[in-house]
Amino acid sequence: MTSLITTPVRHRARFHTLTVTDVERLTDDAVAISFAIPDELADEFVFEPGQHLTLRATVNGQDVRRSYSICRSRPDALQRKELRVASARVAGGLMSNWINDSVVAGDRIEVMTPLGGFTCATQPHGIRHHVAIAAGSGITPVMSLLSTALAEEPASRATLIFGNRRTTSIMFLEELEDLKNEYPDRFHLINVLSREAQDVELFSGRIDRERLERILGALVPVQTVDEWYLCGPFGLVESAQVLLADLGVDSHHIHHEVFHVDDPDAPATPAEPVVSTPGEPAEAVVTVNLDGRTTVIEMPSRKESILAATLRARPDAPFSCTGGVCGTCRARLVEGEVRMDRNFALEPEEVAAGIVLACQSHPVTATVALDYDA
Numbered sequence: 001m002t003s004l005i006t007t008p009v010r011h012r013a014r015f016h017t018l019t020v021t022d023v024e025r026l027t028d029d030a031v032a033i034s035f036a037i038p039d040e041l042a043d044e045f046v047f048e049p050g051q052h053l054t055l056r057a058t059v060n061g062q063d064v065r066r067s068y069s070i071c072r073s074r075p076d077a078l079q080r081k082e083l084r085v086a087s088a089r090v091a092g093g094l095m096s097n098w099i100n101d102s103v104v105a106g107d108r109i110e111v112m113t114p115l116g117g118f119t120c121a122t123q124p125h126g127i128r129h130h131v132a133i134a135a136g137s138g139i140t141p142v143m144s145l146l147s148t149a150l151a152e153e154p155a156s157r158a159t160l161i162f163g164n165r166r167t168t169s170i171m172f173l174e175e176l177e178d179l180k181n182e183y184p185d186r187f188h189l190i191n192v193l194s195r196e197a198q199d200v201e202l203f204s205g206r207i208d209r210e211r212l213e214r215i216l217g218a219l220v221p222v223q224t225v226d227e228w229y230l231c232g233p234f235g236l237v238e239s240a241q242v243l244l245a246d247l248g249v250d251s252h253h254i255h256h257e258v259f260h261v262d263d264p265d266a267p268a269t270p271a272e273p274v275v276s277t278p279g280e281p282a283e284a285v286v287t288v289n290l291d292g293r294t295t296v297i298e299m300p301s302r303k304e305s306i307l308a309a310t311l312r313a314r315p316d317a318p319f320s321c322t323g324g325v326c327g328t329c330r331a332r333l334v335e336g337e338v339r340m341d342r343n344f345a346l347e348p349e350e351v352a353a354g355i356v357l358a359c360q361s362h363p364v365t366a367t368v369a370l371d372y373d374a
């Protein structure tokens with residue numbers, strides 16, 4: 001039988017239609033949905049804790065894609081033959097409201113195979129201290145990361161510093177309590193609430209640099225930590241990164257993911273298509289290799305993204321957030337030069353190795369070649 005626990009084989013990301021097996025309400029504004037993984041797709045849905053799934057659906061007549069982090073430990077997913085993601089409602093967000101209001105068990109939804117670099121391989125014989133700093137729905141990948149580490153590394157421990165507005169908005173409250181009960185000596189949970197007073201002043205307020213520095217100083221000495229996981233809004237992730245760097249933590253042990261909101265203003269499909277004027281020379285020519293097939297695309301304007309231009313000729317090109325966050329559109333630059341607007345998905349080493357985000361890339365040179373298969 002194929003196992004979800006093996007090291008992921010690098011498949012091309014592709015959509016499969018999966019059946020929803022369960023919809024659980026986590027808070028008034030968040031649900032978790034589980035998908036059955038049939039045996040014949042088990043290889044393709046092998047995942048690393050911290051990765052995400054992109055869901056695709058037609059909502060209000062629009063083709064919408066959004067990425068949601070897997071929020072179940074790997075051993076649990078393996079046992080159940082299910083993957084689970086969580087979605088918090090965002091005002092005006094097409095996908096998150098549809099998921100929260102309309103999706104029920106038995107629905108069939110297009111789900112892309114797992115992606116994402118917010119991961120850290122487990123070491124079954126390791127003795128490590130994993131520390132996560134998360135806020136709001138930034139907890140979703142962290143649930144999978146920490147619960148997998150606790151299950152697969154019997155000698156390791158984990159600490160979660162978790163910021164929320166109030167108790168009622170805490171996602172996975174019960175499951176976090178279960179983790180504490182299951183691993184009383186190995187899992188430490190520190191709840192920080194910004195709009196609900198707590199007995200300890202240190203835990204009442206937003207997790208900003210000053211509060212985080214005090215929490216670490218009092219409870220989590222940085223020299224005891226082996227791996228750090230940061231997930232939440234940009235401000236939290238950035239200030240934690242700067243603080244850890246100032247405290248001398250090696251950046252190779254700091255894993256981070258910027259909280260991806262279901263931006264109500266984000267277009268369902270990327271960027272404005274730019275129409276070429278007959279007789280006008282193209283500003284750039286992009287050659288794309290995708291699934292072993294090469295396509296040459298003329299770009300009338302370098303203002304549009306390479307992804308937007310590519311989709312005119314290759315609607316099968318992978319994408320999700322179109323905002324430089326999820327990494328679904330990653331490809332290797334094999335010729336020419338591009339400029340990226342923003343990048344929250346790629347590590348500096350990946351950028352140095354020529355990986356780019358097609359949704360954020362614009363040609364700098366007249367000819368550019370991207371390889372999605374490399």
Ligand code: FES
Pocket residue numbers: 318319320321322323324325326327328329330345357358359360
């Ligand atoms: S589609 Fe998400 S980073 Fe490009």
